[in-house]
Amino acid sequence: MLDIRWIRENPQALADALQKRGQSADAAQSIVDDLIEKDEARRAHLVALQEKQERRNAASKEIGNAMRAGDAARAEELKGEVAGIKEFIQAGEATERELDKALNDALSVIPNLPLDDVPVGKDEADNVEVRRVGEPRRANASKEHFEIGEALGMMDFERAAKLSGSRFTVLSGHLARLERALGQFMLDLHTTEHGYTEVQPPLLVRDEVLYGTNQLPKFEEDLFFVKHGDGRLGLIPTAEVSLTNLVREEIVSHETLPRRYTALTPCFRSEAGSAGRDTRGMLRQHQFYKVELVSITDQESSLAEHERMTECAETVLKRLELPFRTVVLCTGDMGFGARKTYDIEVWLPGQNAYREISSCSVCGDFQARRMNARYRPAEGKGPVFLHTLNGSGTAVGRALIAVMENYQNEDGSISVPDALRPYMGGIEKIEAA
Incomplete structure (x- = not known):
C-alpha cells in the first residue's frame, strides 16, 4: 500500500x-x-x-x-x-x-510504484534481457514433457482429471521421485550455501494475511478458500504469503536484519485469468510445488538484496546445467506489488522457447505498510517500515519440465542431472518400466 x-x-x-x-x-x-x-x-x-x-x-x-x-x-x-x-x-x-x-x-487496489530504472512498456514484448546463460538445445526431434512423461508411463493426466478435473497431474515412479529430488536439492542449496532459514509454514491463512502480501482484495478470484468456523481460510498461492507475514504487526530489531526465509510447499492457484493458456501438460497447474525465497531488510539494503536473491535463484539452474535467460520486466508486465522484477526463463526445447521458472521482486515498503511491519533504525529514530522481497527458488514443477525436456534421450529415457543423482539413490537414467 x-x-x-x-x-x-x-x-x-x-x-x-x-x-x-x-x-x-x-x-x-x-x-x-x-x-x-x-x-x-x-x-x-x-x-x-x-x-x-x-x-x-x-x-x-x-x-x-x-x-x-x-x-x-x-x-x-x-x-x-x-x-x-x-x-x-x-x-x-x-x-x-x-x-x-x-x-x-x-x-489497497493501487499498484506499487516502479523504480526509475524499470523499462516502460505494455507487455512481455517490452521486457529487457539482461543476461543469458547456457546454450539452448535446438533439435527437431525434441518432445514436450507430457509426451515424454506419458510414454514413460509416469505422468497421468486422465486419472488426475478423474480425481480433480483439469490442470492436475498424477506423477509416479521415478518421475515422482525426480520432482521430490528437485525440491530437496533446492532447499539444501539455499539453506547451506545461500544463508536462508528453512521454514515449514501454514498452508491455510487468514484474509488479513493474504491482504498483507496484496493477494486481497485485487486477486481474490485467483485464490482457493475453505470454510473455517463462521469464516474462511485461504490456501496459499505461494509461500511468500506465509513467510513474509512472519513479521506482520511487529517492530523487529535492526540487528536481526536481513532475515532470509525459504520453504518448499504446495501452492494453489485457480488460474482464473489463464483460460485457454498452457492447457496441455503441467506447465500451469492448480496445485504445484515451489521453493520460495523471502527476504526482510532495512530500507537501505533492499536493492542489493534483490540482485543477491536473483543470483541465488539462477544458481539452481546453473547447478542443473539448464540454459536460461534473465529479463527485467517492463512496467506493464510487472506484478501488482513489485517495484522491480527479474524473471528467470528456462529453455524448453520441446517448445523451442524460454519460459518463466522464477520471478524475483523487490517491493519496498508496499507490503510492510499493509502488514504494519516495522523496525527501529540503528540511529535510534522512531520505527519505520521494513522492505520485503520475494522470489521463486525455483518452481519445482517447471524445473521438472525443464529437466525432462533438456535431458531427454532419443530412446525416450531421461538422463538424471549430476546434481540430482545423490537425491535419486544414484539413478543415472529414468526409463520406462
Whole structure:
C-alpha cells in the first residue's frame, strides 16, 4: 500500500507512475483525484471532530465555574451543549471509521510504484534481457514433457482429471521421485550455501494475511478458500504469503536484519485469468510445488538484496546445467506489488522457447505498510517500515519440465542431472518400466 501522505505531496508523480503501469492519462488523474478527495474528506472530518472535543473539554470546565459561581441556569445550558457534543462525537467516530475504510479500500487496489530504472512498456514484448546463460538445445526431434512423461508411463493426466478435473497431474515412479529430488536439492542449496532459514509454514491463512502480501482484495478470484468456523481460510498461492507475514504487526530489531526465509510447499492457484493458456501438460497447474525465497531488510539494503536473491535463484539452474535467460520486466508486465522484477526463463526445447521458472521482486515498503511491519533504525529514530522481497527458488514443477525436456534421450529415457543423482539413490537414467 502506498503512503497517502506521499500521494498528497506528490500527486503528479503518482499519476505518472500509473500511466507507466498502463493507465490512460485521464484514468490516472481520476484515480489520483479520487484518493485526494477521500483523504481531504477524512482530514476535514478529523479536524471537526477535534474541534468538538476541544469545545467539550472547555465547556466542561465552564460548567464547574458556573456552578461555583452559583449560576445554575448557565450550568444547565452548558450541560445541554456537552450532551449534544457527546452525541456528535459518537456519530463522528462511526463516520471516521467509514471514511478510513473508504480511503484504505481505494489505496489497497493501487499498484506499487516502479523504480526509475524499470523499462516502460505494455507487455512481455517490452521486457529487457539482461543476461543469458547456457546454450539452448535446438533439435527437431525434441518432445514436450507430457509426451515424454506419458510414454514413460509416469505422468497421468486422465486419472488426475478423474480425481480433480483439469490442470492436475498424477506423477509416479521415478518421475515422482525426480520432482521430490528437485525440491530437496533446492532447499539444501539455499539453506547451506545461500544463508536462508528453512521454514515449514501454514498452508491455510487468514484474509488479513493474504491482504498483507496484496493477494486481497485485487486477486481474490485467483485464490482457493475453505470454510473455517463462521469464516474462511485461504490456501496459499505461494509461500511468500506465509513467510513474509512472519513479521506482520511487529517492530523487529535492526540487528536481526536481513532475515532470509525459504520453504518448499504446495501452492494453489485457480488460474482464473489463464483460460485457454498452457492447457496441455503441467506447465500451469492448480496445485504445484515451489521453493520460495523471502527476504526482510532495512530500507537501505533492499536493492542489493534483490540482485543477491536473483543470483541465488539462477544458481539452481546453473547447478542443473539448464540454459536460461534473465529479463527485467517492463512496467506493464510487472506484478501488482513489485517495484522491480527479474524473471528467470528456462529453455524448453520441446517448445523451442524460454519460459518463466522464477520471478524475483523487490517491493519496498508496499507490503510492510499493509502488514504494519516495522523496525527501529540503528540511529535510534522512531520505527519505520521494513522492505520485503520475494522470489521463486525455483518452481519445482517447471524445473521438472525443464529437466525432462533438456535431458531427454532419443530412446525416450531421461538422463538424471549430476546434481540430482545423490537425491535419486544414484539413478543415472529414468526409463520406462
